[in-house]
Amino acid sequence: MIIGSRCKTWPNFITSKNVSSNMKTSVLFVLAIFTLGVFTVNYAYAAPGIEISGYKTNINPSDSILIVGTAEGITSYKRVNLSVYDPTGKLIYSPNLMVSGDGSFNYLIHPTLPSFKSGAYKVVASHPDLQQTSEFTFTVGGAVSAPTPTPKQPAKITLEHVITGGTLLDVMADEQAKSLVLGIASTGDGQIVVDLPREILDARLGGCTGDDDSLFVLVDGEEESFEETKDANMRQVTINFAGGTEEIEIIGTCVVPEFGAIASVIMIIAIAGVIMISAKSKFGMPKL
Incomplete structure (x- = not known):
C-alpha cells in the first residue's frame, strides 16, 4: 500500500506549470544562442580596416580628382588622415577627415598652383585605431597649354x-x-x-x-x-x-x-x- 501510494504521488512532480516554465526557459536559451550568433557574424563582417579609391586614374594638369573611402572598426570621433604626395615624393596635402555614420569619407583634391605637375601622385589614408593603411595612385598627363604668342609682324x-x-x-x-x-x-x-x-x-x-x-x-x-x-x-x-x-x-x-x-x-x-x-x-x- 505504501508503495502504491508513492507511485500515485510521483507524477505530481510533473505538472503543467513546470512544463510551461521549462519551455519558456528553453526558448529563451535558444534565442540567446541565435542572437549571439548573429552578433558574432556581424562583427566578423565589419572587420577593422580602411580602403580608398578615386573616380579617375588619369587626369589633366588642371583637373581636380575626388577620393572616396570607407573605414570600419574605428572610434567614430577620431579622424582619417589623407596624405597626398607629388611625383617627387613631396607631401602637398594632408587633410584630417570626419567619418560619417556609415564609415564613409571623401575629399576633393584640387590642383596645386598653377597646375599639377606631370607624373604619378600617391594618396595614403590612415587612422589612429588602425595599423593598416590604404593607397591610391593617379597619373597627371600632358601639359597646360601655354598662351599662343602673338606672331611678330615681319x-x-x-x-x-x-x-x-x-x-x-x-x-x-x-x-x-x-x-x-x-x-x-x-x-x-x-x-x-x-x-x-x-x-x-x-x-x-x-x-x-x-x-x-x-x-x-x-x-x-x-x-x-x-x-x-x-x-x-x-x-x-x-x-x-x-x-x-x-x-x-x-x-x-x-x-x-x-x-x-x-x-x-x-x-x-x-x-x-x-x-x-x-x-x-x-x-x-x-x-x-
Whole structure:
C-alpha cells in the first residue's frame, strides 16, 4: 500500500506549470544562442580596416580628382588622415577627415598652383585605431597649354630695284626662314633686279660669317634660277618671273631680324652705297 501510494504521488512532480516554465526557459536559451550568433557574424563582417579609391586614374594638369573611402572598426570621433604626395615624393596635402555614420569619407583634391605637375601622385589614408593603411595612385598627363604668342609682324624694308612687267609692292624680312619676301603685282612676264646689302641679307657657309654661299630663290613657292653679281658690300640678283606671279622669296643664311635704330643706320649707309653704284650703272634704280 505504501508503495502504491508513492507511485500515485510521483507524477505530481510533473505538472503543467513546470512544463510551461521549462519551455519558456528553453526558448529563451535558444534565442540567446541565435542572437549571439548573429552578433558574432556581424562583427566578423565589419572587420577593422580602411580602403580608398578615386573616380579617375588619369587626369589633366588642371583637373581636380575626388577620393572616396570607407573605414570600419574605428572610434567614430577620431579622424582619417589623407596624405597626398607629388611625383617627387613631396607631401602637398594632408587633410584630417570626419567619418560619417556609415564609415564613409571623401575629399576633393584640387590642383596645386598653377597646375599639377606631370607624373604619378600617391594618396595614403590612415587612422589612429588602425595599423593598416590604404593607397591610391593617379597619373597627371600632358601639359597646360601655354598662351599662343602673338606672331611678330615681319619687318618691312626698302630695297633698290628695277622691275619690268609688274610692280614691287613690299619687301618683308622673315627672320626664321632667313629670307626676304618680295610681294609682286605682275602684269605679264617680267624681270626684277634687286640690290641686296649684305647687312640685310647674305649667304655664308658659317651663317653670318665665313666664305660666300649661294642664295636660293623661290617664285610663288617654286625654285627659280637667277643671275647674281656681288662685291664685298652688295649682292645684286636678277630674277625672271611669269605673268600672275605674286611672291618672290630670296633665301640666305643671315638676315637682319629687327630694323630698329641700329638697322636704320645700316640702311642709310647701304642706300648711300646703292646710290653711288647706281650712278655708275647704265640705268637709274627707282626706289620703292
